Amino acid sequence: MTTDADLKARVRERMARTGENYTTARTALLSSPPPRALVVDTDxxxxxxxxxxxxxxxxxxxxxxxxxxxxxxxxxxxxxxxxxxxxxxxxxxxxxxxxxxxxxxxxxxxxxxxxxxxxxxxxxxxxxxxxxxxxxxxxxxxxxxxxxxxxxxxxxxxxxx
Structure with a gap:
């Protein structure tokens, strides 16, 4: 189970945008730093x-x-x-x-x-x-x-x- 609640949605969005399969899109998302908008200032x-x-x-x-x-x-x-x-x-x-x-x-x-x-x-x-x-x-x-x-x-x- 993932700790990132919207990970599946972001993976599917990347799949639609790039044509990658789920595993490739997920790996690419997890290996890159999160976009600045997703970085939380406080825990x-x-x-x-x-x-x-x-x-x-x-x-x-x-x-x-x-x-x-x-x-x-x-x-x-x-x-x-x-x-x-x-x-x-x-x-x-x-x-x-x-x-x-x-x-x-x-x-x-x-x-x-x-x-x-x-x-x-x-x-x-x-x-x-x-x-x-x-x-x-x-x-x-x-x-x-x-x-x-x-x-x-x-x-x-x-x-x-």
Whole structure:
């Protein structure tokens, strides 16, 4: 079963336009990038997952399925600032405002490479991590846009670093 609801219609449209058989038209459609009009700016499934797992600012539960979990983690990431250094205690305090299992949330943020960790110091990643196709299917399709929503830390005044 296909995940693209209108794939058959697009294949039949291509068949009528080009005279190709179904298999050839389907293969050609799947191997080419989607037309710009079909590219979605937001991942609606990820937005739905975020709404269903949050009760206000609190996380009802940590999703067990990978895609909703990644969407929830990206939502939690917006509580941090890019360019700022966090001690583990600070990360725990921020995550505790959402859920009591801060260790799991913190570990997952690092595993998805949205957080970097070195010597007990945490930072929000500056760039979108390179994803293996197996891993890419777990994260929201609009990962770049969601990471762009993470605020930047205010620049420190000279001499106050």
């Amino acid at each position: 609606l499934a990820a937005d739905r997952a975020v709404r269903s797992f949050f009760d206000g600012d609190r996380l009802r539960s940590i999703p067990t399925r990978r895609r909703p979990r990644a969407a929830v983690l990206m939502e939690l990431l917006t509580r941090f600032e890019r360019g700022r250094v966090y001690a583990e205690r600070e990360v725990n305090e921020i995550l505790a405002t959402a859920h009591e299992d801060v260790a799991s949330l913190r570990r997952e943020l690092v595993d998805y490479r949205w957080f970097t960790r070195a010597d007990g110091v945490y930072r929000v990643a500056d760039e979108v991590p390179h994803r293996h196709p197996n891993e890419a299917q777990e994260v929201p399709t609009d990962e770049v846009a969601r990471l762009a929503r993470v605020p930047r830390a205010a620049a420190a005044a000279p001499g106050q670093e």
